[in-house]
Structure formats: C-alpha cells, structure tokens
Amino acid sequence: MSYIGAEVIISPLGETTEENWRALSENRSGITKVNAAGYNDENLFLGSIQNHAAESRFTALTIRALSQIAEKIDRNVLSSERTIVILSSTKGALDVNVTDQFQSPAAMLVEEFKLANQPVVISNACISGVLAINVAGNLVKNKIYDHAVVIGCDVISDFVVYGFQSLFAISDQPCKPFDAARNGITLGEGCGAVVVSAEKSIFSESPLHLLTGSSANDANHISGPSRTGEGLFRSIGKTLNANQISGEEIDFISAHGTATVFNDEMEAIAFDRAGLSHIPLNSLKGYFGHTLGAAGVIETVASMQMMRNSTLLKSVGFGETGTSRSLNIITENRQKELNTVLKTASGFGGGNASLIIRSL
Amino acid sequence: MDNLKEDLKKQIIEQLNLEDITPADIADDALLFNDSGLGLDSIDALELIVLLEKYHGIQVTNPDEGKDAFKTINTMAAYVQKRKG
Amino acid sequence: MSFITAYCHLRENVCSVNGELVATLDKSSEDAWFKQIYKAQEFVYPKFYKMDTLSQAGYLASELIKRAAPYIVNDYADDEIALIFANKSSSADTDLRFINSYEHNGAPSPSLFVYTLPNIVLGEIAILNKWYGENMFAVLPKFTPDFFLTHTQILFSTGSKTALCGWLEILGDKIHAFLFLIEQAGTGKPELNIENLSNIAGPEIIHN
Incomplete structure (x- = not known):
C-alpha cells in the first residue's frame, strides 16, 4: 500500500496549494496575454508566473516546492x-x-535539503509527471525506498515557445480543451510536488492512496497523436486491471486535454473505447496552461484537492463538444464525493501514462 | 520558372536533410507527400513553411494553406510566383 | 533471476555487438559515422535520415541487438518489451541545434524541435517495432548499473517480460551508447547483477 499526500502547487494561480485551490474553486485562470513573447514578437497567451526571480527559475521553484x-x-x-x-x-x-x-x-536540492540520495530525473515529455509518480509508487511498493518525493517542474522559455510556434501548435486564444473551437495549446509554467510513502504517519494531513499505474507507447508517430488512442487505451486498461478496479468505480477523470485538435480527439476515442466516456472529466489546462513535465504532477495535486474538497471542477475553456465521441465534460463546479480518480497523460514520443488515486 | 523549380528542389533537399537524393531525382509532378514520391510527413510540411520564409520571404500563417501548395514542385513553384506577385 | 542476453556498444569510432566488432569509423568516407554503419549493415529505413543523433544511435544499436537476438520479435507480445533508457545530457545535442536554427538560421526548425526531448528515441524504437510496452527515460549524473537493476526488476513485477535498456549519451563529438537486452531466461548468458553489468558496460562508461 502506498500513500500519497503533502501535495504542493506553485503556479500563476498562487504560491501555495491553498491559494491555488481558492483560484481553482473560483474558476480563475492563470493564463494572461504576454506582449511580444513570440518569435516574431507576437503577443501570446501564456500561463506565466509573475514576479519570480529572473535567473535559475527552475531551481528556485523546485527549492520553494521542497521547502x-x-x-x-x-x-x-x-x-x-x-x-x-x-x-x-x-x-x-x-x-x-x-x-x-x-x-x-539536482545538486542544489541535495545541498539545500541534505538529501541522502542523488535525485533521479524522469524526462519523458508530457507524461513525465504521471510516470514519475508511478515510478515513486513502484519504488515504495517494492521497498527500494520508504518514501519518494516527486517534484514536477518546467518553466517557460523562448526555446519551448518558439518550438511550439514552429509546430503551429499555440492557440491564439486561452486554450479550450475538448471544445469545438480549440486550436492549440497555451504554454504554462509551474511546479507541483507530492510525497509517496509506505508510512501514513509521516504526513501531517491525512494522505490518500496511490494505486500505481502504467505507461504504454502508441507506436504510431513521434509528434502526432494516435488516430485510435491505442496507447492511452492500453495504459488505462493495464492500470485498471493491475489494481482490480472497474471503470464503474471511477468517479472522475483528470484528462490530459492539451486543446490541440488531434490530441483531444485521440483522448476522446481512447476514453470511449475504455467505456469511460460517461464519467465526469476535465482538463486543467484552461487554468494552468500546459506545464509540460510538471503537468502530470500539478494536475494530480489538483485532483487530490478536488477529492479533499469533494468538488468536481469545471473544465475551463470548454463550451461545445468538439470531438467525434462525446465525453462527460464538467461545465460547472459541483459538490460530489470523489473516492476514486483516474489521472492520464499523453505526449510526444508516443507516450501515455495513467494512475489512480483513492480516498482512504 | 524552371530555375525556380530547380532552386526549390535544392532548397528542399537542404532544408529537409534528404540524404542520397539529388534534384534530378525529384520529378516536377511527383507527389511530395506520397510514398511513391518523396514520402514527406506533417513535420516536413512545417519545415517547407520555414523554407518559404527563409529563401523566398513568404510568410505562411495558416499551415492548411501549405497543403495544396506543397503537393508537387509544380504547385509549389506556382504558389511562390503567385505570392511574390 | 534475469540475464544480459545481448548488448551493443557504439562509440566515436567503433561499434560492437556482444563484444565483437561490427564497424570501425572510416575517416576517409564522405558519410557521417552513423550513416557509415547504416549503409554497411544494409539497413533499410529511410526515416533514419530524418532522425537526430540520439535516435540514430538508438535505432542502430537496437537493430543490431535484434539481429543478435532475432527471436525477441516473435517470442514476446507487443506490450511485453519495456524500454528503459538513461543518459547524462538529455537531448542537449539537438537542443543546441534547435537554438541555432532560430538564433542563426532564420527560423525555429520544427523538425529539430520534435527531437528536443530525450524520450523521442524510445518513440522511434516503439514505432519501428510496433512495441506498445512501458517506456522510461531518466537523466542521471552517470551510468549507474543499480538504476537498471532496480527498474527492470520493477517492470518485470508489473507485466513486462523483457527490457531493452540503454545508456545513450551524445553531446558534440562525444558518443557513448550502450544498449543491452535483459531477459528472464538466458542459458549460458551472464546473470544480471552489478558486477556483470559493470564489466560488460566497460570501464570507460563507468568512470566517465
């Protein structure tokens, strides 16, 4: 049994989990228009953190999260x-x-927090965060470590902005996951962190259960989503089977939902194939933008907060169904007890990953 | 026009890093995105947009526009001429 | 118990499989080193030319391992082969090329950008072989046998039957690729333990 808790988010919506939850529960978005951010000095919508140190932003964020x-x-x-x-x-x-x-x-973290072990970096494109939590769960389950701290972090740079511009993948509006009018991602930045442990007693606030999941490759294209959702479908199936959970037990799905035309269509097909299209679902990209390697951790943390607050959060940016299979996308916040939550992610390199969080 | 086609072939080979292909291997009417032609893919199409800007000063803001323009060397040359007006 | 059933070393000027030399750099050739191997081995996969150096190295080494252990293609289901790779410099070699495209070469290059993630090589290998299994790419300070022991053990406990592992470090003109296949049966093959893996990896990779 692995526990997961002590969750932290640092994002444009706030410096702490509490600030982030307040913003999320009020459906506030961290996405703003940034002048001259593009390669040709275009104004772009970004989920960028204001007023944070100009140098070593990555290191600063990870240190703040670990503190x-x-x-x-x-x-x-x-x-x-x-x-x-x-x-x-x-x-x-x-x-x-x-x-x-x-x-x-990583060396800064070792020094600052007197870590006994060298940190491991998981870099698997946009599934990094979900994969890293699964790695943490497996390390604890197999008793290789008793505790694993997962820190997901990425910052906005010219590099990623120009790159996604070159792919014509950046939306001219704040991103609209799963919506008919979606036309690309909004990049975001931030840091999410969780602790996975074999011991419940280390947490000051009661933790939740982590049901470790699995990953599956699409074996289709390095940058184009699968047309059949095969990898995501397989990853979800393996995760449910390994934990002996049926689809009917899932109360909520925290989808990846990047808001590109092809990604969201792929996810809709995969959820439909998995028999999960009726389950309440959102994408949190409308709040945070796409925080790449941090997304899986930040969105898992936000899902844990939804469970703790018994709240289904509206999928910001969604108005009208825009996928060939319709999903049960949450259009207004509502109170509901959430016992079992599925988190998924998909990304470049054909990766897909999923995990389940359960209340105690 | 023939010079332009020849230039485009050289530029495509250069921009897309097409090893072992010479301009003579690319017929003017061969389908660039078909496996019987050059077998280019969606990322190559975006790279052709970079090529148009870099070598011809043409900005393509909607990648869908490229779909028709990049069918063959003939259509590409016609597109360049039209845009340069 | 697991075994190291095949392995491939790819360095700046030599390439070997199971310790036997398969290619040596021809300095007089017009072709780049990886292309020399590709041609000499008579591989046919035109996508090879579009790949970045990390993916080219991963392609060559994994194909050579498949030639040394051809049965893996049929003996395992399409989701039973896990890919566990690591290196030190992530995709920095291609990251630098992408930066060069927008700083000095007119515009950000989309075909370079899609390779600016270290796990893309896993995608390339998965696509070529239609392997739908587990993938993981880690960035570590140095080659650590323990890391591969731990994670193959974990993935074998969750349904993977075999693991194609790799240390794939490329930056500038430095190349250090070492791919190895871990299986749960392997009569006469070295058992997977720290000592055997260190020995097969070689002193240069351990001390670099």
Whole structure:
C-alpha cells in the first residue's frame, strides 16, 4: 500500500496549494496575454508566473516546492537514506545552461535539503509527471525506498515557445480543451510536488492512496497523436486491471486535454473505447496552461484537492463538444464525493501514462 | 520558372536533410507527400513553411494553406510566383 | 533471476555487438559515422535520415541487438518489451541545434524541435517495432548499473517480460551508447547483477 499526500502547487494561480485551490474553486485562470513573447514578437497567451526571480527559475521553484513539502511531513524524512527525490521535467534549467539542464539543479536540492540520495530525473515529455509518480509508487511498493518525493517542474522559455510556434501548435486564444473551437495549446509554467510513502504517519494531513499505474507507447508517430488512442487505451486498461478496479468505480477523470485538435480527439476515442466516456472529466489546462513535465504532477495535486474538497471542477475553456465521441465534460463546479480518480497523460514520443488515486 | 523549380528542389533537399537524393531525382509532378514520391510527413510540411520564409520571404500563417501548395514542385513553384506577385 | 542476453556498444569510432566488432569509423568516407554503419549493415529505413543523433544511435544499436537476438520479435507480445533508457545530457545535442536554427538560421526548425526531448528515441524504437510496452527515460549524473537493476526488476513485477535498456549519451563529438537486452531466461548468458553489468558496460562508461 502506498500513500500519497503533502501535495504542493506553485503556479500563476498562487504560491501555495491553498491559494491555488481558492483560484481553482473560483474558476480563475492563470493564463494572461504576454506582449511580444513570440518569435516574431507576437503577443501570446501564456500561463506565466509573475514576479519570480529572473535567473535559475527552475531551481528556485523546485527549492520553494521542497521547502513547502518539508513543512507537511515528518522532519526526518527528507534527509533520510530511505527517501528518494524524483524530478519530473522536460527542459529543466535549459534557460540557464543547455548542456546542464538537470544535474546542477539536482545538486542544489541535495545541498539545500541534505538529501541522502542523488535525485533521479524522469524526462519523458508530457507524461513525465504521471510516470514519475508511478515510478515513486513502484519504488515504495517494492521497498527500494520508504518514501519518494516527486517534484514536477518546467518553466517557460523562448526555446519551448518558439518550438511550439514552429509546430503551429499555440492557440491564439486561452486554450479550450475538448471544445469545438480549440486550436492549440497555451504554454504554462509551474511546479507541483507530492510525497509517496509506505508510512501514513509521516504526513501531517491525512494522505490518500496511490494505486500505481502504467505507461504504454502508441507506436504510431513521434509528434502526432494516435488516430485510435491505442496507447492511452492500453495504459488505462493495464492500470485498471493491475489494481482490480472497474471503470464503474471511477468517479472522475483528470484528462490530459492539451486543446490541440488531434490530441483531444485521440483522448476522446481512447476514453470511449475504455467505456469511460460517461464519467465526469476535465482538463486543467484552461487554468494552468500546459506545464509540460510538471503537468502530470500539478494536475494530480489538483485532483487530490478536488477529492479533499469533494468538488468536481469545471473544465475551463470548454463550451461545445468538439470531438467525434462525446465525453462527460464538467461545465460547472459541483459538490460530489470523489473516492476514486483516474489521472492520464499523453505526449510526444508516443507516450501515455495513467494512475489512480483513492480516498482512504 | 524552371530555375525556380530547380532552386526549390535544392532548397528542399537542404532544408529537409534528404540524404542520397539529388534534384534530378525529384520529378516536377511527383507527389511530395506520397510514398511513391518523396514520402514527406506533417513535420516536413512545417519545415517547407520555414523554407518559404527563409529563401523566398513568404510568410505562411495558416499551415492548411501549405497543403495544396506543397503537393508537387509544380504547385509549389506556382504558389511562390503567385505570392511574390 | 534475469540475464544480459545481448548488448551493443557504439562509440566515436567503433561499434560492437556482444563484444565483437561490427564497424570501425572510416575517416576517409564522405558519410557521417552513423550513416557509415547504416549503409554497411544494409539497413533499410529511410526515416533514419530524418532522425537526430540520439535516435540514430538508438535505432542502430537496437537493430543490431535484434539481429543478435532475432527471436525477441516473435517470442514476446507487443506490450511485453519495456524500454528503459538513461543518459547524462538529455537531448542537449539537438537542443543546441534547435537554438541555432532560430538564433542563426532564420527560423525555429520544427523538425529539430520534435527531437528536443530525450524520450523521442524510445518513440522511434516503439514505432519501428510496433512495441506498445512501458517506456522510461531518466537523466542521471552517470551510468549507474543499480538504476537498471532496480527498474527492470520493477517492470518485470508489473507485466513486462523483457527490457531493452540503454545508456545513450551524445553531446558534440562525444558518443557513448550502450544498449543491452535483459531477459528472464538466458542459458549460458551472464546473470544480471552489478558486477556483470559493470564489466560488460566497460570501464570507460563507468568512470566517465
């Protein structure tokens, strides 16, 4: 049995989990128009964090997140030999040093928090966060470590903005996941963190259960979503089977929902094939933008907060069904007890991953 | 026009890093995105948009516009001429 | 118990499979090193030319391992082969090329951008082989046998039957690719443990 808790979000919506939850529950979006952010100085919608240090933003965010984690768990856990820190990120501190995107930031964490073990970096495009939590769950389940801290973080840089512009993948509006008028992603930045542990007693606030899931490749295209949703369909199936959970037990799905035409269509097909199209679902990209390697962690944290507050959050940006299979997309916040939640992610390289969080 | 087609072939080979292909291998009417032609894919189409801007100063803001324009060397040359007016 | 049933080393100027040399850099050739191997081995996969160096290295080494252990294609279901790769510099080699495209070459290149993630090589291998299994790419300070032992053990406990593992480090003119196949049966093959994996990996990879 693995527990998951001590969750933290730092995003444009706030510096703490509480600030983020307040904004989410009021359906406020962290996406704003940023002048001259594009390659040809176009104004772009971005989910960027205002007023944060100009240099080493990645390192600063991960340190702030881990400092908050430290306040939420037994004080001896972080520096224990039985604890591993897992960083989930696509581009790390690329904006500081292209050839050292992860090692120096990881070394900073070791120094700052007296970590006993070298952090492991998981870099699997947009599924990094969900995959990293699954890795954490497996390390704990197999008793290789007793505790695993997962920190998902990515920052906005010219590099990623220009890259997604070159793919014509950036929306000219704040992104509209699953909506008929969606036309691309909105990039975001932020940091999410959780602690996975074999011991319930280390958490100051009662944790939830992590039912570790699995990943599956689409084996289709490195940057184009599968037309059949095969990898996501397989990942969900394996995750449900491994945990002996039936689709009917799922109370809510936190989908990936990037708001590109092809990704959201792929997800709708996969959920439909898995018999899950009637389950309440949202994409949180309308609140945070797409935070890439951080997204899976931030969205898992937000889903945990939904469970703690018994609230289904509206999928911001969605108005009218825009996929060939219709989904039960949440259009207004509503109170509902959430016992079992499915989180999914899909990304470049054909990766798909999923996990389940359950209330105690 | 023939010069333009020849230039486009060279530029495509250069921009897309097409190893072992010479301009002579690309027929003017061969379908660029068909496996019987060059077998290009959706990312290559975006790279052709970069090519038009880089070599011809033509900005394509809607990638769908490229779909028709990039069918063959003939259609590409016609598109360049039209845009340069 | 697991076994190291096949492996491939790819360095700046030599390529070997199960310890036997299969290619040596021809400095007089007009072709780049990876292309020399591709041609000499008579591989036919035109997408190879579009790949970045990380994916090219992963393609060559995984295809050579498949030639050394051709049965894996039929003996395992399409989701039973896990891919567990790691390196030190992520996709920095291609990241630098992409930065160059928008700083010095007119515009950000989409075909370079799609390779600016280290896990793309896993996607390339999965696409080529139609493998729908587990994927994981980690960035580590150095090659650590323990990492591969731990994660193959974990994935074998969750349904994967075999693992194609790799240390795939490429930056500038430095190339250090080491791919190895881990299976749960392997008569006469070295058992997977830290000592055997370190020995097969070789001293240069351990101390770099």
